Amino acid sequence: MTVAPHAVEAAGLRRRYGTTAADSFEAVRGLDLTVQRGELFALLGTNGAGKTSTMELIEGLARPTGGTVRVLGHDPFRERAAVRPRIGIMLQDAGFPGDLTVAETLRGWAGTSSTPRPVAEAMDLVGLADRAAVRVKQLSGGEKRRLDLAVALIGRPEVLFLDEPTTGLDPQARAAVRQLVRELREGGTTVLLTTHYLEEAEELADRLAILHRGRVVARGTVAEVIADRPARIGFELPEQPCEPLLPLPGAEVGFDGRRVTIRTRQLQRTLTELLLWADRQGVALIGLDARSATLEEAFLAIAAEDPQDRTEEAPALTGARR
Template identity: 80%
Template sequence: MTSFSPVVEARGLRRRYGSAQASGFTAVRGLDLTVRRGELFALLGTNGAGKTSTMELIEGLARPTAGTVKVLGHDPFRERAVLRPRIGIMLQEGGFPGDLTVAETVTGWAALASTPRPVAQTLDLVGLGERAAVRVKQLSGGEKRRLDLAVALVGRPEVLFLDEPSTGLDPQARAAVWELVRELRDEGTTILLTTHYLEEAEQLADRLAIMHQGRVVTGGTVAEVIADRPARISFELPEQPSSSLLPLPGTEVRFAGRKVTVRTTELQRTLTELLGWADAQGVTLHGLDARSATLEEAFLAIAAEVGAPEPDDEPTTPARRRGLIGAQR
């Protein structure tokens, strides 16, 4: 059950690469972030927004240039040994030795945990039970992603960091991972997720934050993030209309022949007015469809409002490439 007890707290977090001169690059710029116990929090942003750099600081893979971060009350960089048995990390790429089998790989990571899950149970959780004896180098891309997840889960983590967990998975495997993630959250695991699949965040996240150029530009529940974004009503009229026929103040109305699209920030009010008008005019609205904004629409609008990211993308550090502390990211 989600509570207001913070599990991850970042205050004034900054991370700079290189010198203070023009050649340097600040990837995280005074970021504040709180993840509550038992919730699934999604961190979103375009490439170069600072997600990777932020995650590395929270996971303890790098030291902040300024600011503080606490995970379960500990500094993840200075107190890594204390935190390691309590967290699981799924990086973008595990980099596990190709000649080891799937079972051998997970067994090696299980040895680092105080109360690990049985290896066979862990592999069954991620759908790799029948691939236990297969060498890592023989796995498909999607199977390697599931192995990354298995390594992150084998230690029964209190806090789980998932970096693009469903990248490379087919739709069936992605749905299975989503269901597993929901089950882990429902069992009390706190999960911090990064993803480029906005549908994934919309389906899974209790709360989210959208980053741009190292800062959080908006956040909250999915409903809160999309609340101020226009909803859409579409329908077709029996004959080509004119704008004067449609008295819907405070909306944006577009015509394409007999097809009409209305965008509004007050969906219920506009829909009520539209139906009242149609009833009074004796007009049938064919194919009437009304829907709130999606997270993808909100994300694209926010990205357009804040502008393009700086050209210097987030560096991939040696620590992340080597896959330290568990699994990806």
């Protein structure tokens, strides 16, 4: 049997809603995407960027308007019988029957898998062991999200799709879910997730893509995505007189009274020249702070840009996993 080189492959993927020109809307607009086997890939984007629409196409829950998608070498919509037993899906709202208990819900889903986890193991993985006899309608919002995750894991999936997996969880539960996802990836499970928590993507993802208005506008490792965003240096000038700050090649310097903000794409060089200048002046730079660009800054900058100025697809970046 030939093994597909990637867990997920999408080429020219499109999804249009509506049937007439008046009500037609294209949510996914020519998307190319590959997810390697065993990696954790994060799909990010603003509200309405097309994340959930893209996930539904890859999961086989909807037919693409155009383009192709393959999961483990199969069309997830046309060859659903070949794909479904090998994947796990955590939707934003699974809508389980409220009168069933947690254990009954999981036993029902276990019956659809040929090699399910024991129900007790699935509950323990997501911290619901003590809620086995509680009806779904009596669970808190966070507990329902953990039940959604348990159902996605019950069939020991090769590829796990997680749509906003930690939304509604308290910080402790969120940290536990992140650790579980990390362990699943380390055990060989391929994970494709969407999240609004940028620190979650920064912490977990081997690679990521940022969607904006149905297009991929940036992708790669976190380091690659933020590489073209300037680092920042901030400090306050001392009150004592000193020589003017020398020009710093490749840097933009802004002043707000005595407060100085420097933006630079050569953080080490700029910081070195700044510290040498301060040493020559014999002054202390009050509140000195230097930091690289963050994923949040890159995300916000992308969200603010006009996508009409971009090409249909951003070129893929290359590089080792971080």
